Amino acid sequence: MVHNQKSIPIGTAYAVWTGIGAVGTLLVEILFFHDSASILRLLSALLIVAGIVGLKIF
Numbered sequence: 001m002v003h004n005q006k007s008i009p010i011g012t013a014y015a016v017w018t019g020i021g022a023v024g025t026l027l028v029e030i031l032f033f034h035d036s037a038s039i040l041r042l043l044s045a046l047l048i049v050a051g052i053v054g055l056k057i058f
Contacts, residue, residue, distance in 0.1 A: 012055045019052045 008016075023045045029035035 008056075015055055016052050019048045023048055 026035075026041065026045050030037045
């Protein structure tokens, strides 16, 4: 029996969900709790997003 289902490795899935949670938490802290939004923090979050995109593409 053949299944036509997309799947991704569990390690990739874990990295994606953890990255989304980390960046989401950072955005909530900045928007609602007026935490620091320095360039280095935002650049670090961008690197996390770039890593997630890279895992999904490659």
